[in-house]
Amino acid sequence: MSSKQTNKLLTFFSLYIAQSVPMSLFSTLLPVLMRQDNFSLSTIGLLQLIKLPWILKVFWAPVVDKKTSDLGTYKKWIFSSEMVYAILILLVAFLDLKTNFITIFILIILSFMASATQDIATDALTALSFSRKEKSLGNSMQSMGSFAGALVGGGLLLLHYKLIGWTVLLISVSIFVMLALVPLMSYKDRKFTPKKGSTPICMKDLLLFFSQKGAGRQLIFLILCYSGLIGILAMVKPYMVDLGYKTGDIGFMFGIFGSLCGCLFSYIGGYVIRSLGRFYSRIIFACAILATTLLFYFLSLTTPGTIALYVAIFCLWASYGLSSVLVNTVAMDFLRDGREGTDFTLQTVITHLSGMIIAVCSGKIADCLGYNGLFLVETALAVTSLIYILVCFKRPARHE
Incomplete structure (x- = not known):
């Protein structure tokens, strides 16, 4: 480089x-x-x-x-x-x-x-x-x-x-x-491409995003991509509390070790997408998410040891890091000229809103079905996401 x-x-x-x-x-x-x-x-x-x-x-x-x-x-x-x-x-x-x-x-x-x-x-x-x-x-x-x-x-x-x-x-x-x-003060880019067109400041222009060909397919993918992980991310800390782990241990295992794994695999994910393309990366990352949900489900059927939890947290944050790069990359592929900030923001807001809903629902599901029930629901969402990718992204389209 x-x-x-x-x-x-x-x-x-x-x-x-x-x-x-x-x-x-x-x-x-x-x-x-x-x-x-x-x-x-x-x-x-x-x-x-x-x-x-x-x-x-x-x-x-x-x-x-x-x-x-x-x-x-x-x-x-x-x-x-x-x-x-x-x-x-x-x-x-x-x-x-x-x-x-x-x-x-x-x-x-x-x-x-x-x-x-x-x-x-x-x-x-x-x-x-x-x-x-x-x-x-x-x-x-x-x-x-x-x-x-x-x-x-x-x-x-x-x-x-x-x-x-x-x-x-x-x-x-x-x-x-x-x-x-x-770093931005001295940043220069001779290859920078000034944007084209102009963006009217009105709600209609936001709504026009949804009239694009493939917009529905894109938004469904953005909603489903994270869905198998969000509930686990929201509930894994109380899950660890119930397993008897102290606050300091949870902070290190989840906040420091987990975030470090997410950061590392965000970097790796960029190179995977660049090397294999969007199509195969979608499938590989979706399989990683599915494997993570299954791992948490099987762990919840027993009393996992610390090493097993470290492995699960590693898989959780690694999958999250990979999928976050993919979500941002495909969102940036779906931008109109002159409306780059608006279109990317709109897509990320929809992704965040769907994630918030899943996170809120995960607590209720865990209360009613237990952690193993929640992790099984998350596995079902991961399977749905993988099937959706295999069915709807067989051939590269305009934004692939």
């Missing part, structure tokens, strides 16, 4: 990890601190609302598309939104959670709006900066940034919270977010 290609990948990795670290930290740390300060469970449950900007961002994605065209305009959007993100995190650092909860809550939502805006511009820039053959490598940086951010924000920083405290921790995160912009 040339030095220019390495610098290019590093630039996009830094942008994606800059989004992920603060989000993972707030999502993991705040519920713990709030419970320690005797906040009610209903109030803690409201924390899910901080993720709303990443669902609602589809409604201002057309604005970003309309105001961007060349590399310079994309840089301006990314720099400005990321600086706002860092400044808002810095403001939160000097507030007390117990006495300024509402203010902190509002500032975090605003910071996530800035981060979501950066994500729209970065996704569109990724789509325009990589050729079809290289696109999977760009998507590897996207997934690796997310997993590495979860590893740092939800794992390493959480472990160091007691040593450095709230203020120093968030100041450090704010500085990190700003430093992550450094």
Whole structure:
């Protein structure tokens, strides 16, 4: 790999990890601190609302598309939104959670709006900066940034919270977010292809995405691809609690070891897609997900040992890493000219919404059928996904 290609990948990795670290930290740390300060469970449950900007961002994605065209305009959007993100995190650092909860809550939502805006511009820039053959490598940086951010924000920083405290921790995160912009400052790409066309700012333009040939097939695949893993990801931590594992052990096995596996296989997944193509990668990754669901099902029939759980967690996060790259890659294949940020955002929002529904339902299923029942349902979803791929993607179509 040339030095220019390495610098290019590093630039996009830094942008994606800059989004992920603060989000993972707030999502993991705040519920713990709030419970320690005797906040009610209903109030803690409201924390899910901080993720709303990443669902609602589809409604201002057309604005970003309309105001961007060349590399310079994309840089301006990314720099400005990321600086706002860092400044808002810095403001939160000097507030007390117990006495300024509402203010902190509002500032975090605003910071996530800035981060979501950066994500729209970065996704569109990724789509325009990589050729079809290289696109999977760009998507590897996207997934690796997310997993590495979860590893740092939800794992390493959480472990160091007691040593450095709230203020120093968030100041450090704010500085990190700003430093992550450094590679973009010197980033140049002579092969960058400015986007074509213009994007009207209206709901009709969002709805026109669904009128494209193959849009239904694409969206069904995006919904099914993760479906066999989401319920397991949501319930594996309480499953480990019921097996008798301590919080620190779960944090290391799931948050650090698991995230590291996801990050590694996100990188591997990009090369697999580049080498074998979308068609065979869909089948291979779907088989990996199916094997993972079966492994968890058989483990749930007994009392698994620690090594067996490590193997299962490895398979879970490896499959998740592979499938996340695939989802991002095929989503970027299905973009209209001039609407790159809007179309990619729309697809990811649909994927995230379906994942949230499955995650919520997984708890109810586990209550009614037990963990083995949940894992069996997840196996059925994985089988459905594989069959769908084999039936609907026999021949490469326009977006394959």
